Amino acid sequence: MIQKITIATLLIGLAASVTAGSAAAQVKVGAVLSASGPASFLGDPERKTLEMYVEDINRQGGVNGQKLQLVVYDDGGDANAARTFATRLVEEDQVAAMVGGTTTGTTLAMIPVFEDAQIPFISLAGAVQIIEPVRKWVFKTPHTDRMACEKIFDDLKRRKLTTVALISGTDAFGKSMRDQCVAVAPKAGITIAHEETYGPADSEMTPQLTKIKAAAGVQAVVCAGFGQGPAIVTRNYRQLGIEYPLYQSHGVASKQFISLAGTAANGVRLPAAALLVASKLPDSDRQKPVVVGYQNIFETKTGQPVSTFGGHAYDGLMILVEAAKRAGSFDSGKLRDEIERTKAYVGTGGVVTMSPNDHLGLDLSAFRLLEIKDGDWIMIPDSAS
Amino acid sequence: MAAFLQFTFSGLTVGAVYALVAVGFTLIYNASDVVNFAQGEFVMLGGMVTIFLGYAGIPLPLAAALAVLITTMVGLALYRFGIAPARDASAVTLIIITIGASIFLRGMAEIIFDKRFHSLPALFGNDPIRIGGASILPQTVVVLASALLIVCLLWAFIGRTLYGKAVVATSSNRMAATLVGINTRTIVGTCFAISAAIGAIAGVLVTPITLTSYNVGTLLALKGFAAIMLGGIGSAMGAVVGGVLLGLFEAFAAGYLSASYKDAVAFVVILAVLFAMPQGLFGKRMVERV
Numbered sequence: 001m002i003q004k005i006t007i008a009t010l011l012i013g014l015a016a017s018v019t020a021g022s023a024a025a026q027v028k029v030g031a032v033l034s035a036s037g038p039a040s041f042l043g044d045p046e047r048k049t050l051e052m053y054v055e056d057i058n059r060q061g062g063v064n065g066q067k068l069q070l071v072v073y074d075d076g077g078d079a080n081a082a083r084t085f086a087t088r089l090v091e092e093d094q095v096a097a098m099v100g101g102t103t104t105g106t107t108l109a110m111i112p113v114f115e116d117a118q119i120p121f122i123s124l125a126g127a128v129q130i131i132e133p134v135r136k137w138v139f140k141t142p143h144t145d146r147m148a149c150e151k152i153f154d155d156l157k158r159r160k161l162t163t164v165a166l167i168s169g170t171d172a173f174g175k176s177m178r179d180q181c182v183a184v185a186p187k188a189g190i191t192i193a194h195e196e197t198y199g200p201a202d203s204e205m206t207p208q209l210t211k212i213k214a215a216a217g218v219q220a221v222v223c224a225g226f227g228q229g230p231a232i233v234t235r236n237y238r239q240l241g242i243e244y245p246l247y248q249s250h251g252v253a254s255k256q257f258i259s260l261a262g263t264a265a266n267g268v269r270l271p272a273a274a275l276l277v278a279s280k281l282p283d284s285d286r287q288k289p290v291v292v293g294y295q296n297i298f299e300t301k302t303g304q305p306v307s308t309f310g311g312h313a314y315d316g317l318m319i320l321v322e323a324a325k326r327a328g329s330f331d332s333g334k335l336r337d338e339i340e341r342t343k344a345y346v347g348t349g350g351v352v353t354m355s356p357n358d359h360l361g362l363d364l365s366a367f368r369l370l371e372i373k374d375g376d377w378i379m380i381p382d383s384a385s
Numbered sequence: 386m387a388a389f390l391q392f393t394f395s396g397l398t399v400g401a402v403y404a405l406v407a408v409g410f411t412l413i414y415n416a417s418d419v420v421n422f423a424q425g426e427f428v429m430l431g432g433m434v435t436i437f438l439g440y441a442g443i444p445l446p447l448a449a450a451l452a453v454l455i456t457t458m459v460g461l462a463l464y465r466f467g468i469a470p471a472r473d474a475s476a477v478t479l480i481i482i483t484i485g486a487s488i489f490l491r492g493m494a495e496i497i498f499d500k501r502f503h504s505l506p507a508l509f510g511n512d513p514i515r516i517g518g519a520s521i522l523p524q525t526v527v528v529l530a531s532a533l534l535i536v537c538l539l540w541a542f543i544g545r546t547l548y549g550k551a552v553v554a555t556s557s558n559r560m561a562a563t564l565v566g567i568n569t570r571t572i573v574g575t576c577f578a579i580s581a582a583i584g585a586i587a588g589v590l591v592t593p594i595t596l597t598s599y600n601v602g603t604l605l606a607l608k609g610f611a612a613i614m615l616g617g618i619g620s621a622m623g624a625v626v627g628g629v630l631l632g633l634f635e636a637f638a639a640g641y642l643s644a645s646y647k648d649a650v651a652f653v654v655i656l657a658v659l660f661a662m663p664q665g666l667f668g669k670r671m672v673e674r675v
Contacts, residue, residue, distance in 0.1 A: 036500060038600070044499075044500055197644045198644050199648070203399060203594060206391055206398075207392050207395050207644070208639060208640075208644050210387075210388050210392065228596045240513075241520065256501055256502065259504065260596055262511065
């Protein structure tokens with residue numbers, strides 16, 4: 001009996017000391033990412049970025065004297081799995097904050113978990129619904145699809161093109177961007193004359209594009225989607241010999257899109273973050289040191305070309321770390337308040353200034369309008385057309 | 386009229402892909418009554434191995450040949466380590482084994498290669514052939530021609546060679562085939578190898594059109610399976626016709642109705658055909674003689 005009690009006491013003591021030891025030295029930061037599955041081209045660079053920079057921060061002594069411990073789960077792009085992992089992060093891992101949620105679908109599934117637990121949640125997904133209406137504990141770093149629509153429409157107006165056709169993917173990203181474009185079109189003075197959709201796994205879009213080609217009055221085509229779909233749209237577009245300007249979204253802002261679409265990508269315009277054209281930015285640009293730095297580190301460490309998606313993860317982590325430094329602790333309430341007070345943070349996505357009404361903090365200047373030419377991006381200055 | 390022609394070309398493009406995938410199903414089914422759901426992964430491997438060997442600096446024609454060889458090995462391995470040990474099990478069990486193999490291969494491809502989409506250059510470039518206001522890619526013609534060529538070769542193999550006759554014998558009665566001295570294990574193994582090779586060739590040829598990544602196999606296998614059900618399971622010609630028809634249904638549904646309904650329309654048509662002809666368009670009527 002006595003022996004049993006002794007062992008039990010010992011075990012409890014041991015357990016307590018282990019917990020206490022790690023709690024003093026480490027703060028857990030959670031991340032649920034779609035590192036595999038259909039959205040892996042987003043989640044994979046995000047994961048690598050977070051791992052790389054958490055290691056880097058710890059090497060420099062951590063934050064407020066505490067080391068960060070990154071807890072990553074891979075949801076495979078599945079919203080149900082994401083929600084389960086979110087619950088595990090809150091209940092089992094007891095994270096101080098969360099940077100992640102690769103897709104809009106997984107993010108929306110996880111929001112209630114973090115709202116209930118009152119833990120700051122910085123999402124890396126695109127859709128504007130994540131921060132509108134503003135939720136107390138939810139922030140995000142990537143530009144919204146509404147901003148992408150506005151940026152495209154701005155350029156259309158400069159080129160005196162006002163009637164467009166819209167083709168969008170039936171996935172969450174495509175649907176959301178389609179809705180936003182339709183919503184902001186009247187204000188921007190753009191008429192959407194014709195609409196088509198495609199399935200995210202389709203390998204042929206010529207029937208839809210044939211209808212767009214035949215539609216009356218169309219002056220330009222906007223494609224809302226991410227993944228390989230827009231690449232096939234672009235190829236089929238050239239195959240059919242459609243002459244109108246073609247716009248893609250920030251969802252395809254990676255070199256991979258150019259390599260998939262091949263020469264068909266020539267002349268395609270799209271809004272994207274400064275990161276894509278890091279080396280081409282003028283030296284006067286505030287973002288230049290940040291984006292060039294991130295690009296160099298990411299490309300040397302992973303051997304892969306940089307994409308804006310990893311940049312969103314970088315911004316999320318840095319906004320969190322800077323907020324924690326200002327708050328002096330990882331207390332969830334103080335941390336949240338400080339994230340909301342983020343001001344003039346220069347990141348890869350743009351210059352972020354948040355407020356109680358704006359949990360994104362980016363304006364249209366964060367987007368650069370790019371045109372693809374001979375396998376590379378060229379910047380279209382805001383004033384020219 | 387130009388629109389109609391374009392929808393037809395679009396249907397042919399997608400249909401040619403389905404047809405080439407579907408043909409791979411027939412041989413294994415003929416030899417062993419197994420629908421091999423890892424067929425889509427053979428297609429994926431054909432494309433992905435070619436691409437990654439290409440990245441490693443091997444000229445593409447050689448890379449494609451190596452990819453077909455490697456995939457054939459994978460097909461043999463699937464038979465040797467998956468199907469052969471369970472050869473006394475029912476066809477349903479074997480089908481479930483192939484589903485397991487497909488998940489395994491997909492997982493391995495995700496680890497060995499990567500999770501991105503990749504493409505291969507088309508054999509005859511990307512300049513479309515324009516006919517009557519519509520356009521078709523040369524690669525589509527290549528894929529269709531290859532599907533037909535493979536069907537002819539299969540037909541010659543099954544109908545005109547002793548080895549092919551042994552496949553037929555194995556399929557109709559394995560016990561009797563063994564009794565007349567046919568090594569049925571070798572026969573079924575060979576069929577897995579040939580099917581894998583057909584899948585890999587399909588993968589190399591369709592990648593310029595569909596693009597590829599580690600997980601394209603699932604959808605291709607599903608569409609290929611729908612095509613063989615429509616065309617009549619076990620018939621190579623049926624697989625091609627079924628695949629092309631499925632592609633055409635989808636294209637016309639996307640063109641004349643809405644892209645959102647194209648899969649639904651295609652499957653409703655398949656159901657309607659199967660109600661009228663349960664054995665599919667080219668399938669042999671099942672007769673049990675007692």
